[in-house]
Amino acid sequence: MRRQRSSRIASVCPELRLLLASLESGPKGPLGNDDSLDQRIDWSRFSKLLARHRVLVAVCAQLQASDHWRVIDPAIRSELTQARNRITLTQMKAVAELLAVASRFEQEEIPYLSLKGPIVSQLIYGDPVKREFNDLDLLVRERDLARAVNLLGGFGFEILDKPLWDLILSGNARPPSLYHIHLRKGTVLIELHWKLSRNEALMPFTDDQLWASRRQVQISGRSVAIPGARELLAYLDIHGSSHCWNRLKWLWDSHQLSQATTEPYPCEASRIRSRLAGRFWRSESGDDTHPEPPRSVSSWRERFCIEQILAEEGYPGRATNMARRSLFVCSLYASLRQKTGYVLQLLLWPNAYEKVTLPPWLRGLYFILGPALWLRERVLLRR
Template sequence: MLRPRRDQARGADRSPEARRPALDPRPLPRLRGQPWCDDRPRPFDRDRGREPPQPDRNRHRRLCFGQADRGRAGGRAALVPGDVTRARGEPSAEFRLVAACCRWPTDVAAIRAAASAEPLAWPRVVRVARRHRVIGFVRRGLTMAGLDVPRRLDELYRPMLQRNLLHYAEAARLAGLLADAGIPVAFLKGVVLAELAYADQGVKQTVDNDILVAPHDVPPALALLDRAGYRLNDPRNIDGARLPLMIDLFRECQLVHRDTGALVDLHWRMQSLEQLAPEPVVADEARMVTVEGKPLPTILGEAMMIYLAIHGARHSWARIKWLADFNALLVKMDDASVAAMRDRAARDGVGPCIDSALIQCERRFGTPVPPEAYRSRRARALVWLADRLIFGPDETVDQHLVPGRYMRVWLASAAMMKTRPRFLAHVAWDIWVAPRDMLAMPLPRPLRPLYVLISPVRRVGRLAARGFARARSKTMRAPQEK
């Protein structure tokens, strides 16, 4: 905070130098969890005391450090930068440039307009692109617009492209192995979506391969993936007694390759929440798509669009990458196809998810959508919740730094997606019962309602053990400090 000294406030000198307030030499108050000696940037106003006043050209660069959510271990979360000079509902100039680069087909005029509208902090552009996993979009857009690509963006793009090619090779290999074993599968998102939307594996960042199988095919699929070099990563330590429980109560598991580190998410349900939408029959709805000369089975048409909309709404569109994928497929559809998609989503009870995705596409990318999409109050509520995470103070902050804030928005989004009692009961179950408690104590199907009582008791026990360990560590450190 800038304050004039008393001797200057009472002085008789009327010169401009004397009227200019001097900096208060006292240090700023220490933030909670902040060390005593640090050189991090603090809020400042470089224009105060100047004559004439200068335009505020760097308001989006002035950062302050606020205490993050206390959801991390020990309650000592990292200090996360948040932009306090911009209104919460207003995206930054860097985010608008990244969103312009995510339009498909690439809009060179929009990219140049966004780049010249305000002075840009290019390190922040790179952070926003990395946070939303759209490094390929931004690099392609800047190159086509004739703008200089930051060196850091090129450094991040090369390993991303290598990772994409690795997952493409693994998808082609696993598709052949699963077909030879007679297991019907469908690849979701990933390399298949990159081919359908962009016809280029260098634009969309592929983090893993999502493979959908029928629930009764999960054990043979896991055995085949184990022989192919993959091990179960999340959840771990699944034996014969816990495998049926995992299939009944979970929707997916993650596997990692022992040598290359390639990831596979094995799904036996498409939707993250039960009773949200009808599950497809993989053997009947899977269609072949040629990706770089290799056939891969996937789900096409309205089912794929509804799945992408539900996935984005469930995660509050926290990454603009998901919205860019939906928009790239939307621009290829005519008005009749969009109307048929909305009708099917309404029959399935997930109309607000589709409408919120359409609204976001029009707001972020300028894609024309039916005006009927704005009539749903729940769709508008989902859009409002998504704005809390997709840009603003969290546009450069990853989920693991502020888990509490993300969790609150996700729970509110889940309650807005569907209002049927059975669906809300499943949402309440997911909130109340921890998955680790179910896997730690496998129970037969008739006794599984007891998890409603077991999970809170185990959660209290974990909190008590954590507090005891923290108090013991402080007691052991006290003699050493003396």
Template sequence: MIKAAKIDLSDISNELSFLLFILRDVQELDEKRIREFTSNLKWDSFIQLTLHHRVYPIVYLKLNQIRSSLIPADIMETLRYHYNSNVIKMMQLTKEMNEVCGKLSDNGIRTILLKGPILAIQLYGDMSHRTSKDLDILIDAEDVERAEEVMTQLGYEAEDKHLLIHNWKNKFHHFSFRHKEHSVQVEIHWRLNPNSNDSHSFNRLWGRKNKVHLLNQSFHCLGNEDLLYYLANHGARHAWFRLRWLMDIDRLMPKIDSGKMHVYFKQHGGQSFTGQAFILAFNLLDSKIPHSMNQLTDNKKTLRLAKTSLFFIKKIVKLNPVPEKSVVWHYFRYTLSLMTGRQRARYLLNHLEPNVQDMSLLPLYKPLHFLYFPLRPFLWFWRNIINN
């Protein structure tokens, strides 16, 4: 195992330090260390951080196991409430996953589950140990229209007005559905991420897929190498503002075959954001990085990305679906720094084109849609700066 480059954590709060201490993979939490942290801890801030980072299942299970008198009873009760709520949520998502995937399969549509209960089983061995607000299902791009019909039959309504854009399948990589009665959200993906290309086509991913068994049923999920690429890319695009994503990387790391991953990087890229994930996981969670992966962390760009993303981890910020006003320019610069020159050009050109938000903010008759192009910068500024 190797040690990645150290990054400065001296200015993180006591509450975040305690949270990281709990999340690290130690057999038993040391009572003396707990006393050091809790002697000057703001418990409201600690709970706020735990909920924001979506790691309260693990925090509750670990603290409940030691039953320390240093943890206030009302704090444990709050964590217990959220843990139990998550168990119910994951059971609900599992029920919907069975129904949606079954119906899609009946219509000849292959599915690969990206997150949700299956990811919790893959990485944690128990679906109650990870949170998830929705289901993310990857399908072949050719099946998107049929999948939309199936979702409608199941009582789901599309949340995205994607059909307003003529080239929506090229411009976006997923759209969302919400059930009319029980409000479960399902995202149907036809690309792995916004920058996916033919090397990550559905058929290629299907050929490398894994299988997970849950409730006497089999579900398809990403192979380990594809999953690392996907999770690292997703976390990087969102600046790792939730520790849950780094916990996923930490749990996945021991399952990775370094030899296969080196071949994978040569074919698909992804070294910079994967190295960023490894540096952050090492520094924040004491993750064990395989020695043969050291070239990922021994890189100036990777280290710079890791240091930059700390800005979003230390604070409680909202980045999704749009960054809050206080960090929007910081996040914009960070996003550009992640990209290659070609990706940066494509990203900027893509943002010059009108989107659904522009059309909702300023509805125009179809013959006047050409006006969205010159108006695009002003509409973006109004939506993200003035009206945020």
């Protein structure tokens, strides 16, 4: 028997209810018609929610296949159509670059893995541009990093994090929170990783297991290397949890992939995701992916993530909220040593390395400069 949505979600605004229903019907077929819901929708607010949760392309596709589309205010409908076309065109360019780069990496025998973005869209929708993404995430082994950067330079990509790249090339110690650099070519941005995340200690698998899980997904008749199903799901769960599941796009991605993943890794981030998704959508079987007792997930963490998801302004930028977000992520670590390491990473803010260059014997000052520079940016943003 299919599980009913919780009363917590039934109380949200009608705009968010329509967004949730549209996503849930995405891989399964067109939405049904609900005229009573249409009459209560503030379409301008709905449009803002689509942009805020980065699900405009997928939801608009579902609305156009139903009678909901015709009742949207014509001006809003035109704006949504233009936004969808603009996003789709930009993402098609990014996919073309991904296919070209992936092919060249294979030719040059540089092992890589494509993360998130178009590969997740392909897995969920069978379409690499239906899921919105801002950049292409590529993972290479650290020993192949310089070769990968040079190869991307040959494709016209320019390094955006030049001070950090110079630090890497110098061979000096780098901040432990540094795990990727950015490269850009026109509208296409690449995040080139040598570690999955700054929260790598949360990953329930080793590097060897990750690379051994390597598989191929077909995009437009071309092969792209991606992590195994279990590894990809765990990575996405940890990525979403590191952002407190602030966007429904991330929660929906993991929820959908979890339905097709057998024997997922038992990690805290996945358990939290399962419980959160259960408050917004139903699983195919009606069962949780991780049916552990309720005590396995702290109630304050669940409430906090829901608060972040329902915040219409996106990332609440208040210092108190940022501290609570950091506390949430810290709670995912099992040991005191891991929690301490996470806090130290917060203090070693990577931007400090970009703005101030210190000799090796003075680098302990970055623990002070990191928070100071972060506070300075907060103050400047408020002016």
